[in-house]
Amino acid sequence: MKIVDAKVFVGGPGKNYVTLKLVTDQGIYGLGDATLNNRETLPATYLQDYLIPVLIGMDPRNSEDIWQYFYRGAYFRRGPITMAAIGAIDMALWDIKGKLANMPLYQLFGGKSRNGAMVYAHATGSDLPALVDSVSHYVDKGYKAVRVQCGIPGMPTASYAIPDSTSDSKHYITDFSGIRPQEEIWDTDRYLRYMPGALAELRERFGPQIRLLHDVHHRLLPREAAEFSKEVEPVKLFWLEDPTPAEDQNALQLLRQHSTVPIAIGEVFNSIWDCNKLIENELIDFIRVAATYAGGITPVKRIVDLAALHHVRTGFHGAPSHSPLCMAAHAHLNAWAPNFGIQEYLVLDTPECHALFPSDHRMDQGFMYVSDAPGLGVDFDETEAARYEYEPGSHPIVRLEDGTLWNY
Ligand code: GCO
Numbered sequence: 001m002k003i004v005d006a007k008v009f010v011g012g013p014g015k016n017y018v019t020l021k022l023v024t025d026q027g028i029y030g031l032g033d034a035t036l037n038n039r040e041t042l043p044a045t046y047l048q049d050y051l052i053p054v055l056i057g058m059d060p061r062n063s064e065d066i067w068q069y070f071y072r073g074a075y076f077r078r079g080p081i082t083m084a085a086i087g088a089i090d091m092a093l094w095d096i097k098g099k100l101a102n103m104p105l106y107q108l109f110g111g112k113s114r115n116g117a118m119v120y121a122h123a124t125g126s127d128l129p130a131l132v133d134s135v136s137h138y139v140d141k142g143y144k145a146v147r148v149q150c151g152i153p154g155m156p157t158a159s160y161a162i163p164d165s166t167s168d169s170k171h172y173i174t175d176f177s178g179i180r181p182q183e184e185i186w187d188t189d190r191y192l193r194y195m196p197g198a199l200a201e202l203r204e205r206f207g208p209q210i211r212l213l214h215d216v217h218h219r220l221l222p223r224e225a226a227e228f229s230k231e232v233e234p235v236k237l238f239w240l241e242d243p244t245p246a247e248d249q250n251a252l253q254l255l256r257q258h259s260t261v262p263i264a265i266g267e268v269f270n271s272i273w274d275c276n277k278l279i280e281n282e283l284i285d286f287i288r289v290a291a292t293y294a295g296g297i298t299p300v301k302r303i304v305d306l307a308a309l310h311h312v313r314t315g316f317h318g319a320p321s322h323s324p325l326c327m328a329a330h331a332h333l334n335a336w337a338p339n340f341g342i343q344e345y346l347v348l349d350t351p352e353c354h355a356l357f358p359s360d361h362r363m364d365q366g367f368m369y370v371s372d373a374p375g376l377g378v379d380f381d382e383t384e385a386a387r388y389e390y391e392p393g394s395h396p397i398v399r400l401e402d403g404t405l406w407n408y
């Protein structure tokens with residue numbers, strides 16, 4: 001069996017998805033997601049110029065060797081661009097494997113460990129009353145878990161992930177006004193003074209049952225993160241996400257000495273080497289890698305197995321930047337993983353998105369139910385894809401009030 005053709009598509013409804021299609025000499029094809037948010041043309045170019053010419057002619061059944069070939073075989077390894085490109089190939093090879101076996105991927109991993117996988121939604125508000133409305137909206141829809149982000153009084157611009165009243169909250173991670181990023185101002189002191197009380201009010205308002213999550217988006221120093229986590233302990237968060245920048249795998253030691261708040265990290269990680277110390281030293285409770293830019297299903301399964309040895313559960317990244325193909329890879333991993341925790345779920349739920357990526361993975365009352373179709377269980381409509389083209393966009397840049405550049 002051989003790979004005879006490969007195509008890369010960039011574009012989509014309201015979002016630039018990077019989609020890889022691998023075609024075999026037996027007519028079976030596989031699909032993978034290489035979307036790297038706001039840098040979409042780079043994995044596409046890496047695939048087209050460097051990986052696809054070598055991939056043509058390989059036996060798609062040897063997904064492990066092909067992964068090693070592109071990872072170990074490249075002198076310059078890792079990084080989000082490389083790993084998103086390799087990730088798409090790996091997903092497409094698993095898709096082919098599932099179709100060959102006539103089985104959904106979760107069966108190849110070891111079968112189902114659960115029926116539905118709990119997901120969490122994003123509630124946001126420019127102030128606390130608006131956030132309360134947003135949380136209520138998701139609770140009414142049956143969600144059991146909600147991430148809560150709130151504007152901070154007196155903060156010169158909105159804090160992370162707070163959409164203005166006119167924008168759709170699901171689009172906030174990409175500003176399509178051009179490639180020059182907009183700037184936001186961050187003020188740690190105001191955040192530390194306001195947010196613990198706001199979280200306590202939400203707990204009071206919504207009761208003990210709802211799982212509340214909060215994302216600090218890498219904005220605190222280790223000592224500040226320790227102070228914050230200690231203060232929010234009574235709120236009983238389901239998790240506190242990215243309290244410190246993720247590069248420093250030792251940064252959470254101080255926090256762990258002062259607080260039992262569960263910690264989730266990893267949405268920007270590209271390999272097991274970015275999180276092995278965090279996991280082995282049991283400094284985190286949830287690992288947030290995504291099958292796309294952590295290099296595909298093959299390496300993410302390995303991370304999940306390492307995590308299981310250390311009581312770390314999964315909480316895969318599921319921002320709207322991932323296409324339904326990445327979310328399908330997660331759905332199959334979530335159905336199998338003995339150490340499943342929760343799934344972030346923000347795929348754009350529009351008729352256009354369903355038309356481009358038809359599938360019967362489904363959401364109901366805050367749970368995701370995996371498809372039983374062979375492979376990933378998501379198709380890609382090339383006629384629909386022809387309607388879209390790449391649109392440049394950016395993440396914002398964050399500065400402190402005095403102009404110092406800070407972490408987005
Ligand atoms: C999350 C993330 C996203 C990121 C986005 C950047 O928890 O979902 O923090 O919101 O900001 O993925 O591209």
Ligand code: MG
Nearest residue numbers: 215241242267
């Ligand atoms: Mg996050």
